[in-house]
Amino acid sequence: MPNGAETKARVESYLLARIPFVSIRTVERARVLDVLGELTREKQLDVLVHTLSQGLRDLRTRTVISEDKSLLSALDLAGEWFQTRSNLTIVFTDVQHLSDDNDISRRFADLAALAEDHGGCIVIITSDPVWSTLQRMGMSVRLDLPDFDEMHQAIREFLRPYTTDIRIEWSPADYEQAASILAGVTKTEALNILATFVVKKEITTADLVELSRAKDSIFSELSGIERVQLRPGDYEVGGLAGLKHWLDRKRDLLTMDLRDRGIRAPRGVLLVGVPGCGKSLSAKTIASDWQLPLYRLDMGSVLGAYVGQSEKRMREALATADTVAPCVLWIDEIEKGLAGSGTDSTGVTTRLVGQFLYWLQESRARVFVVATANDVRSLPQELLRSGRFDDMFFVDLPEPDERREIISIYLRKYLRTAVEPALVDELVRISEGFAGSDIQSAVTEICHEAIRIGDDNVGEDYYLKCFRNVVPLARSAPEKVEEIRQLRDRAIPASGRTRVAADQPAASRRVVLG
The missing domain is CATH 1.10.8.60 (Helicase, Ruva Protein; domain 3)
Structure with a gap:
């Protein structure tokens, strides 16, 4: 079930059950008000809404109940109405400082107790946590950002009225790709981006690239990872035919809806090998060719001096990557941040490895990871297990x-x-x-x-x-090159050439295709 529909069903059950206090955690106030508006009309509920800009108004008729816009005044009026009107629901949209024990939190707790005595209901729309004592007086529900199905539906509903007025070239697959690209933004932000296309009087397949750029501009200031600016046509890798062929087969899968197959989109590659042979350039080329934004995670900068700082930075970086997806996440010299697992006395590296592996395994965001390493032997073995990265390629000196x-x-x-x-x-x-x-x-x-x-x-x-x-x-330093080349049998040759399996006697080794 799409998260919007699931949230609507839960809120409906809470309102019909007359739960005295309901908190809805979200950054999309307008989307919650749309849900509440639908419930008000469908179930004939008596719902008032308070905003700092419009005061108190009836949600169904939109008539103004009180022009006094202050929150304290609205709380006083709510207390009076709960004592004289039954089955009344009042929604507060602009409430701050509810996360701890303070005067405002206690006022709401008193109001919730009054609502419980008279069959009333208070609904709080907030993006912040709620004081535990207050929250225990009712129920909580979370409205996440639109998922693929809901975004797909929102895009179609928004563009449907324009189908006779402007030229829309999008095929069903293009609509799906647009929904995939816009995942991670609010419904309002998504529709605002589409509105800029509508004013052009046409929507073409080329606008799918513009969707990615428009979304990227929304998150350009997010912390945790560094945005890498790419110059169109400036990146071309020579050789590495095997890696290029592999990437060509994976490209379309990154934005396709694969849920009916029960699999996730391609997760990424680990590139190991001789320094200076195109590993980092490959990350830039992939992002440029796939027309996706490129973000760089510097594992060295993740490490902090204080307890818990490294883990917090890693968590923020990975959450940011999920938010800006679909994108390419470039992790250069990954061994610098994840080497030494199990050997450091503080356990920081072990926790970072655990965090990264959990995200790599469980996140369903369309983040294609390109990690590079000069010496894979210093990496924890669990990172190299099948199912983490899609494949590991060895980049050797060019033939x-x-x-x-x-x-x-x-x-x-x-x-x-x-x-x-x-x-x-x-x-x-x-x-x-x-x-x-x-x-x-x-x-x-x-x-x-x-x-x-x-x-x-x-x-x-x-x-x-x-x-x-x-x-x-x-x-x-020929000895260093030869030392790195000892890893060739553990990875697929990026050149696309055949390699000899190292586990067979020299006279009978079979040829393994990269």
């Missing part, structure tokens, strides 16, 4: 054909003149052992010279010199 692709990408991006194929062949040969970042560094140096003297004036010798001057990690 000749991959280096050719990477070199071509940067030459095309940074220079304004074509490079002869023979020269590219030589650069591929020289760059044996280079990571993608090494190639970028060499081509950047060529670009600097091209800016200084002109692209056509840069000789082939300078191209070769820039590449020969690079000392890659494979030459400066």
Whole structure:
């Protein structure tokens, strides 16, 4: 059952049972008033509503009962009416400071006792907790943000009157994708975004991308994770064909309704391997290609100096990610924050691991996690268990054909003149052992010279010199590269090449497809 319908059913039962005090926890006051308005008309209930802007008014007829807008005055009037009118319900919408024992809380407790004696009912709409003594005098219900079904219905109902006046290109699948994108915002915010499309006199499939951007602007100041600004067309990864093919097959599943299959949307990937070979760039490329906002969670910054601070920061960060979904969450060098589980004396790392694993396993928000690690051996083994990430890929130093692709990408991006194929062949040969970042560094140096003297004036010798001057990690620290490469058999090759299963004798090892 959609959460709005479930909340309506519970509130209806409380009002008909004449529960003296009902608190409705929500950030959507208007949505609750719509629910109460429907119940008032359907059940012929006597309901008054108090707001600081309009005072007391009848919810069904909308007539003003009292123009005195103060809360204290409304409480006094409510006390008088409960003694003279039976089965009266009064709704208070702008109440603060009810979370502890104070004068306002006690006034409401006295009013609730009076309501109980005369068959009355007080309804509080609030986003804050309620003083426990007051709450125990009645019942509480929570109205969460619209779920997929309710958002889907709200979008269709909002656009239905415009179908004859404007051009709406959305197919049923597009309506579902729109509902998926708008999950996490209030109904009012969602309809306001759609209203900006209506004024254009047309709604196209391209507006689905605008939906994501509009939603992202609402949450741009949320704490916990950092918004990464992406420049369109600025991200292209060379090589990694296996990872790219895997991502192409997962893309549409992120916004599809998969509930009838009983599965969740793709959860994400863990990228491990040699530094500088495109792990972090892959996160940016995925977000850019999928046209989703990219957020970065820095595991190092999560760690705090005070007791409970780290856990609080992690909880806030993950809650923020759920709120801004669908999105890509990039966790760079995840081992920095989650390494050492079970070895730190304070137990902070163990609790962070538990928090993260629970969220990774149980959250149904459409957050696609791209986590990178240079050394997976320092990570807790429970993080690597099947069912956490969808897959783990190993990103190795690029092979000749991959280096050719990477070199071509940067030459095309940074220079304004074509490079002869023979020269590219030589650069591929020289760059044996280079990571993608090494190639970028060499081509950047060529670009600097091209800016200084002109692209056509840069000789082939300078191209070769820039590449020969690079000392890659494979030459400066070959033992480190080989140490990292010991992890290759634990992950799928991101290159898409076949690998040899490490658990078979050399003469009889089978080929495993990545």
